Amino acid sequence: xxKALVLLAVSFLLIDPCVSGCGHAKLSTSFVEGxxxxxxxxxxxAVVKFSPKSEGGxxxxxxxxxxxxxxxxxxxMQGGGADKGTTPGEYIVLVTKKETRQLDKPRESMGGGPPIxxxxxxxxxxxxxxxxxxxxxxxxxxxxNKFDFDLDSNAK
Numbered sequence: 766x767x768k769a770l771v772l773l774a775v776s777f778l779l780i781d782p783c784v785s786g787c788g789h790a791k792l793s794t795s796f797v798e799g800x801x802x803x804x805x806x807x808x809x810x811a812v813v814k815f816s817p818k819s820e821g822g823x824x825x826x827x828x829x830x831x832x833x834x835x836x837x838x839x840x841x842m843q844g845g846g847a848d849k850g851t852t853p854g855e856y857i858v859l860v861t862k863k864e865t866r867q868l869d870k871p872r873e874s875m876g877g878g879p880p881i882x883x884x885x886x887x888x889x890x891x892x893x894x895x896x897x898x899x900x901x902x903x904x905x906x907x908x909x910n911k912f913d914f915d916l917d918s919n920a921k
Contacts, residue, residue: 860914
């Protein structure tokens with residue numbers, strides 16, 4: 766009987782590790798959505814990142830990915846869990862999209878592996894994924910938030 770109780774207690778802790786004090790408090794997040802377009806055309810498969818403008822303001826890093834209609838939903842990334850939306854605060858918004866392109870000529874790989882035949886390249890202007898340039902920004906408030914961004918293919 767005693768063995769069965771110990772076994773039950775151990776299995777309970779394995780099923781729900783937070784019972785033993787995981788220390789991850791649930792974030793108080795606000796819903797954030799939007800649409801990303803390039804010259805008016807929705808971008809499919811772009812990664813949208815909200816990066817806090819400053820530390821200590823309560824804002825937390827969050828990201829989402831666009832669908833075929835360019836629509837994204839943010840998810841805050843903190844600790845061991847993820848919460849829908851993000852916390853209110855000031856954010857720099859970064860957008861990137863990479864595509865795999867075949868190389869005209871294979872090139873030698875570092876470390877003597879097989880030749881490299883493709884590479885991942887940015888298909889959006891680099892300025893939209895540069896924290897120092899900070900082309901896009903957003904202020905998330907409590908409640909529902911919608912941020913649409915139309916990127917310019919000629920942006921520098």
